[in-house]
Amino acid sequence: MDKRIRCSELESKIVSAEEAALLVKDGMVVGASGFTPAGYPKAVPLAIAERAENGEKLGITLITGASVGDELDGALARAGVVRKRYPYQTNKSMRDSINAGEIAYADMHLSHVPQWIKYGYFGNIDVAIVEAVAITEDGGIVPSTSIGNSNVLVDMADVVIVEINTSQPESLEGIHDIYSPANPPHRKPIPVLNPEDRIGTTYIPCDPEKIKAIVYSDITDKTRGVTPIDEDSKKVSKFIIDFLKDEIKAGRMPEKLLPLQSGVGSVANAILGGLCESDFENLNIYSEVLQDSVLDLIDCGKVDVASATSLTISPERLDDFYENFDKYRDKIILRPQEISNNPEVIRRLGVIAMNTAIEFDIYGNVNSTNVNGVRMMNGIGGSGDFARNAYLTIFITMSTAKNGTLSSVVPFVKHVDHTEHDVHVVVTEQGIADLRGLSPKEKAITIIENCVHPDFKEELMEYYENSLKESSHLHTPHDLSKVFAKKEAAKAD
Amino acid sequence: MDKRIRCSELESKIVSAEEAALLVKDGMVVGASGFTPAGYPKAVPLAIAERAENGEKLGITLITGASVGDELDGALARAGVVRKRYPYQTNKSMRDSINAGEIAYADMHLSHVPQWIKYGYFGNIDVAIVEAVAITEDGGIVPSTSIGNSNVLVDMADVVIVEINTSQPESLEGIHDIYSPANPPHRKPIPVLNPEDRIGTTYIPCDPEKIKAIVYSDITDKTRGVTPIDEDSKKVSKFIIDFLKDEIKAGRMPEKLLPLQSGVGSVANAILGGLCESDFENLNIYSEVLQDSVLDLIDCGKVDVASATSLTISPERLDDFYENFDKYRDKIILRPQEISNNPEVIRRLGVIAMNTAIEFDIYGNVNSTNVNGVRMMNGIGGSGDFARNAYLTIFITMSTAKNGTLSSVVPFVKHVDHTEHDVHVVVTEQGIADLRGLSPKEKAITIIENCVHPDFKEELMEYYENSLKESSHLHTPHDLSKVFAKKEAAKAD
Ligand SMILES: CC(C)(COP(=O)(O)OP(=O)(O)OC[C@H]1O[C@@H](n2cnc3c(N)ncnc32)[C@H](O)[C@@H]1OP(=O)(O)O)[C@@H](O)C(=O)NCCC(=O)NCCS
Ligand SMILES: CC(C)(COP(=O)(O)OP(=O)(O)OC[C@H]1O[C@@H](n2cnc3c(N)ncnc32)[C@H](O)[C@@H]1OP(=O)(O)O)[C@@H](O)C(=O)NCCC(=O)NCCS
Numbered sequence: 002m003d004k005r006i007r008c009s010e011l012e013s014k015i016v017s018a019e020e021a022a023l024l025v026k027d028g029m030v031v032g033a034s035g036f037t038p039a040g041y042p043k044a045v046p047l048a049i050a051e052r053a054e055n056g057e058k059l060g061i062t063l064i065t066g067a068s069v070g071d072e073l074d075g076a077l078a079r080a081g082v083v084r085k086r087y088p089y090q091t092n093k094s095m096r097d098s099i100n101a102g103e104i105a106y107a108d109m110h111l112s113h114v115p116q117w118i119k120y121g122y123f124g125n126i127d128v129a130i131v132e133a134v135a136i137t138e139d140g141g142i143v144p145s146t147s148i149g150n151s152n153v154l155v156d157m158a159d160v161v162i163v164e165i166n167t168s169q170p171e172s173l174e175g176i177h178d179i180y181s182p183a184n185p186p187h188r189k190p191i192p193v194l195n196p197e198d199r200i201g202t203t204y205i206p207c208d209p210e211k212i213k214a215i216v217y218s219d220i221t222d223k224t225r226g227v228t229p230i231d232e233d234s235k236k237v238s239k240f241i242i243d244f245l246k247d248e249i250k251a252g253r254m255p256e257k258l259l260p261l262q263s264g265v266g267s268v269a270n271a272i273l274g275g276l277c278e279s280d281f282e283n284l285n286i287y288s289e290v291l292q293d294s295v296l297d298l299i300d301c302g303k304v305d306v307a308s309a310t311s312l313t314i315s316p317e318r319l320d321d322f323y324e325n326f327d328k329y330r331d332k333i334i335l336r337p338q339e340i341s342n343n344p345e346v347i348r349r350l351g352v353i354a355m356n357t358a359i360e361f362d363i364y365g366n367v368n369s370t371n372v373n374g375v376r377m378m379n380g381i382g383g384s385g386d387f388a389r390n391a392y393l394t395i396f397i398t399m400s401t402a403k404n405g406t407l408s409s410v411v412p413f414v415k416h417v418d419h420t421e422h423d424v425h426v427v428v429t430e431q432g433i434a435d436l437r438g439l440s441p442k443e444k445a446i447t448i449i450e451n452c453v454h455p456d457f458k459e460e461l462m463e464y465y466e467n468s469l470k471e472s473s474h475l476h477t478p479h480d481l482s483k484v485f486a487k488k489e490a491a492k493a494d
Numbered sequence: 495m496d497k498r499i500r501c502s503e504l505e506s507k508i509v510s511a512e513e514a515a516l517l518v519k520d521g522m523v524v525g526a527s528g529f530t531p532a533g534y535p536k537a538v539p540l541a542i543a544e545r546a547e548n549g550e551k552l553g554i555t556l557i558t559g560a561s562v563g564d565e566l567d568g569a570l571a572r573a574g575v576v577r578k579r580y581p582y583q584t585n586k587s588m589r590d591s592i593n594a595g596e597i598a599y600a601d602m603h604l605s606h607v608p609q610w611i612k613y614g615y616f617g618n619i620d621v622a623i624v625e626a627v628a629i630t631e632d633g634g635i636v637p638s639t640s641i642g643n644s645n646v647l648v649d650m651a652d653v654v655i656v657e658i659n660t661s662q663p664e665s666l667e668g669i670h671d672i673y674s675p676a677n678p679p680h681r682k683p684i685p686v687l688n689p690e691d692r693i694g695t696t697y698i699p700c701d702p703e704k705i706k707a708i709v710y711s712d713i714t715d716k717t718r719g720v721t722p723i724d725e726d727s728k729k730v731s732k733f734i735i736d737f738l739k740d741e742i743k744a745g746r747m748p749e750k751l752l753p754l755q756s757g758v759g760s761v762a763n764a765i766l767g768g769l770c771e772s773d774f775e776n777l778n779i780y781s782e783v784l785q786d787s788v789l790d791l792i793d794c795g796k797v798d799v800a801s802a803t804s805l806t807i808s809p810e811r812l813d814d815f816y817e818n819f820d821k822y823r824d825k826i827i828l829r830p831q832e833i834s835n836n837p838e839v840i841r842r843l844g845v846i847a848m849n850t851a852i853e854f855d856i857y858g859n860v861n862s863t864n865v866n867g868v869r870m871m872n873g874i875g876g877s878g879d880f881a882r883n884a885y886l887t888i889f890i891t892m893s894t895a896k897n898g899t900l901s902s903v904v905p906f907v908k909h910v911d912h913t914e915h916d917v918h919v920v921v922t923e924q925g926i927a928d929l930r931g932l933s934p935k936e937k938a939i940t941i942i943e944n945c946v947h948p949d950f951k952e953e954l955m956e957y958y959e960n961s962l963k964e965s966s967h968l969h970t971p972h973d974l975s976k977v978f979a980k981k982e983a984a985k986a987d
Binding site: 099100110120123188255349374375377385389392416420443481482 | 580
């Protein structure tokens, strides 16, 4: 017997992707594993897409952990199979269909999704499709490179399809820690007291009866390459490191810092990477996503433990990672996003949250989702879970966009994802602004002085000073008739 | 010895309010008890104000639990003593000074305040002034009608001034439950698993050495009267009750509901009051503030336990309340706002959050703070703590404002306090809209159809339909050049 399937009664469930795909029917709510292009099912979604491409009427609601790779989001979006999408996405085809108004997308805090599934807010979950590296003797599903909502979906779905992905090494078994709190009024404290605490099982418990199909696949995760770290990112990284050092000096931060969270993407990766050259020691990561920079930090001995719900290593780095997996395995824990993004745990641990923004305004409100207020990029993701509950909340953006023609600091953001109440520090390659405890007017001055690109400083100061003159009230002075008047507001890309 | 001061070494600390006030010096950071016009110090603030009125240069930063009564916020604002104010306010003089740009106000989530004090984000706390009904043998301070941040302020301040208020009955002793989590990385789970759980002491522990002055006062809490419940509030209350019943039927809500939170003010009071006529039994309240309606609910046998940080009973009801206090005392728990508003506990218990808004927009964003985007009303208070973490989050507003001349549902709110990600249900006297799981466009249709006043329906539908035509992208269609163009945007009251 293949040692990837250790539950003998399940051997009879092995089918082709095409056969498994038939379990998904028009109108169904389908949940899938996956968080970033890591750990998502690939063969079955491709087979589902093919059915639609062959003319079958097939429309589903798709719920995942977060964004997923092209075999799921891309293929299904292009085939017109997705009617509704929750809760986050980054795939170009998916995004285009959403912005064309063809797919109804609802953008959600990632920590809300698992409990919504459990509360029944999405209705019945008809099918869960989850990628795994193995199935245990009792039908337990051992996830691959992410967990996301897999455990909750498996628990709530009528039917479970497992994709055993042989491109994902079995050595991943053991890094997962599955735990799901009960629904209110029976919920208990989540017993994570330190980033390294293990509180659950290494597999997703599943009644073997529910597993109706098992599919073998060897399609690799389509993780993104990491772009080389540029000068501007290095500047941002240095501003943040110096800021953290000052916090320690001021007695507001422990010497070894507190657990770090960092958003996804190249800038976020660069900022974490910058810590390799810092004096910090024995760092912990408590985040959603572990990227290459976390491996660097483990390599240089800076990080003791890194907890997240997804492991998204660049293609360039992947072989080396698995070859040296023994060096990393004891330092990495993957958790369900119900735990990695849980406000209870984030607050208790006192996470330092670093996320990137599209733009922020002079009063400290942040737009993370909609370019020009109308073009949906990805979604809020976990940024709100971390920003609201962190010990220290930092938002990062480069001071200009579109080749320097637009300022990323504006009078009034065109979409608000994080309000003034949730933003402690903003930083661009121009500088860093500590907004804690400041009134709106003090924030405006500090932001304009420290973060705005020289090309736009005068313009913003003029808006602010004019508002001071024109505004009927002077707590948050505004001349709102002006804020969206600029030409750029009309054209959105 | 007066049995209100049971620690004999403290008897020597009894001084006049004027003498105690001298402990407060120009430039100091002063923390005070108080949450709503309940449990705030009165005599000492009046004496501080007098010093400034007599010409002394005196400016302070003032941190309280939330809003407080006129003897503190009003008197100090009028005397020009407050330079900076955190985190919430409702007093007319305070609000006017803030809107005139004379007092720097920073609006904060109430759950963030206690940890900011403990993290040192406000700097050193020079003096804490707290109202009490008694001092225990060991110097423990027994709070009066609210706790707010008193325990944290007492712990962190260099100097503590206690106002023993003889208008507050000693029988209040025993209803408080004081507990404060450690700072990260040493924080443990907060052991509140049910609204009735008591996890701490009935007094605020305090080294008697720190208490530098004790002042007697008999000035009563200046709680507000409750306006009679009007027809529109009754309609809203009925919409919500029917909605909750449907949730139970759909299996998404336990029969006895989950703990209820309700905002402050007459509408919020009316909505809770409406439950007296409902079929619900054995209800629990887990809120910030207990108003008259909670007494009604206890009277009619509907409520088993009510937990909050403030007890703000109308003047009309107060005598009766204290006369029959035995009926209420076992059902009421007052906690620090660090616990009443804690995301960890709110989420675990699965609170149903009902808060009022100034306006909301067709995509489900809520403005709770700034009328016309510039006139600060009160602040976000605890509404964000509850909205983000609740099992079910409801925002309420009447469909029109200013005698029917303005719609409270708009294309784009002029200040965002709660984003689309945090709002499950919106309700006006026109109807209720369930936004869970809807895409922005579905939200717009549902909100316009159900919640908008007939006078404004056409206008809003026109905006929406025009945006569908004009917007370059169709996920959240907007024509932003139009949203703040209306005349009302310029004049703010
Ligand atoms: C906000 C976010 C989209 C920024 O990502 P990024 O990779 O740094 O963004 P980019 O610089 O590539 O900008 C994305 C697009 O917005 C455009 N843009 C960025 N800033 C802009 C601005 N101020 N005005 C107009 N357009 C802007 C860019 O030009 C780019 O457009 P393009 O795709 O046409 O080139 C991303 O961090 C995100 O999705 N955040 C929310 C979720 C999150 O934080 N997750 C982490 C925890 S899950
Ligand atoms: C939002 C909030 C101010 C509403 O309170 P309320 O008593 O229902 O509000 P009112 O109807 O009295 O309106 C307040 C003012 O705003 C004005 N207003 C209300 N809606 C308006 C609108 N849509 N457009 C313009 N003005 C509006 C009213 O006319 C009134 O102005 P006035 O003082 O000049 O008469 C209040 O609920 C609040 O402070 N909320 C935030 C904090 C919170 O929720 N706390 C509860 C947990 S702490």
